[in-house]
Amino acid sequence: MTTPFVHLSVLLTETVEAVLADTDGIYVDATFGRGGHSRALLATLGSNARLLAFDKDPEAISAGEKLMAEDARFTIIHASFAELAQVLTERDLVGKVDGIMADLGVSSPQLDDASRGFSFMNDGPLDMRMNPNQGVSAADWLVTVSEEDLANALFQYGEEKFSRRIARAIKKEVAIAPITSTKKLSDIVAEAHPSWERHKNPATRSFQAIRIAVNQELDDIKTFLPQALTALKPNGKLAVISFHSLEDRLVKQFFQKEAKGDDLPRDFPIRAKDLNPRLKIVGKKSAGQEELAQNPRSRSAHLRIAKKLSEA
Ligand SMILES: C[S@@+](CC[C@H](N)C(=O)[O-])C[C@H]1O[C@@H](n2cnc3c(N)ncnc32)[C@H](O)[C@@H]1O
Numbered sequence: 001m002t003t004p005f006v007h008l009s010v011l012l013t014e015t016v017e018a019v020l021a022d023t024d025g026i027y028v029d030a031t032f033g034r035g036g037h038s039r040a041l042l043a044t045l046g047s048n049a050r051l052l053a054f055d056k057d058p059e060a061i062s063a064g065e066k067l068m069a070e071d072a073r074f075t076i077i078h079a080s081f082a083e084l085a086q087v088l089t090e091r092d093l094v095g096k097v098d099g100i101m102a103d104l105g106v107s108s109p110q111l112d113d114a115s116r117g118f119s120f121m122n123d124g125p126l127d128m129r130m131n132p133n134q135g136v137s138a139a140d141w142l143v144t145v146s147e148e149d150l151a152n153a154l155f156q157y158g159e160e161k162f163s164r165r166i167a168r169a170i171k172k173e174v175a176i177a178p179i180t181s182t183k184k185l186s187d188i189v190a191e192a193h194p195s196w197e198r199h200k201n202p203a204t205r206s207f208q209a210i211r212i213a214v215n216q217e218l219d220d221i222k223t224f225l226p227q228a229l230t231a232l233k234p235n236g237k238l239a240v241i242s243f244h245s246l247e248d249r250l251v252k253q254f255f256q257k258e259a260k261g262d263d264l265p266r267d268f269p270i271r272a273k274d275l276n277p278r279l280k281i282v283g284k285k286s287a288g289q290e291e292l293a294q295n296p297r298s299r300s301a302h303l304r305i306a307k308k309l310s311e312a
Pocket residue numbers: 007008009010030031032033034035036037038054055056057060079080081082103104105106107108130220
């Protein structure tokens with residue numbers, strides 16, 4: 001049975017244009033989702049091109065397998081993009097990739113399907129794993145995490161001002177019985193939250209934080225970025241879409257660090273170009289008026305583009 005849940009891709013043309021170079025080249029889509037970006041890229045590529053796509057989510061993989069059956073240029077890989085180096089090494093593709101795109105975070109089908117346990121809008125089992133066959137569910141994580149670590153996660157990953165109060169309320173409930181439903185967690189957070197923001201569910205920040213912790217999203221991005229740079233050939237392009245400031249900051253800082261090159265003391269007698277910069281920042285894009293009107297999710301999307309330098 002096909003899933004009724006759809007994903008509207010963001011910054012589609014901009015991302016494809018950003019990575020496209022040789023139409024018979026080798027490309028990577030680090031986050032296949034439902035394949036919006038992969039399909040758009042394949043539509044511009046020639047018959048000898050190759051596109052490898054990654055996803056953690058078994059449902060994304062099923063969608064990718066269908067595309068793989070239709071298009072010999074395409075391969076779907078069930079792995080985290082943090083395993084990019086290993087997968088490309090096995091295929092002898094390191095240093096040979098023309099373009100890599102990543103559209104970070106969760107897909108609409110993951111959020112909309114209550115049974116995946118990401119949603120505070122619809123009740124479901126409290127899971128939140130992108131790959132439900134790996135790692136621990138949000139329900140189990142809330143049992144094992146300490147109150148202090150939970151508060152830190154809520155503060156760092158959700159930028160939740162009332163992190164301590166909410167962590168205390170969650171751990172108090174968990175001490176009685178595990179929280180196994182998204183509605184229950186959402187009710188606990190709402191009750192503990194002293195200051196609801198207008199037009200925002202009080203559980204929004206806490207759900208985001210727990211999801212990021214359960215999926216180790218920021219660690220995966222930190223591992224992925226240097227691997228992506230190594231995977232590219234000289235002049236190869238990296239295009240990353242982020243949806244919240246924590247992801248975007250990691251991408252921005254990585255680009256800035258690699259564009260600057262070796263970390264030597266400020267007064268070290270060396271010219272900037274001799275610092276061995278490994279990439280050049282190409283630019284940053286956000287959704288235009290038309291896309292904003294069609295897809296509200298695009299409001300928070302930021303695309304950062306960089307090019308690998310030949311010396312890297
Ligand atoms: C925003 S969606 C991508 C949508 C896709 N660009 C499209 O147009 O259909 C993000 C996808 O990345 C996947 N994902 C998130 N983190 C991942 C990781 N570390 N490794 C592989 N896939 C990941 C999620 O499972 C989700 O399917």
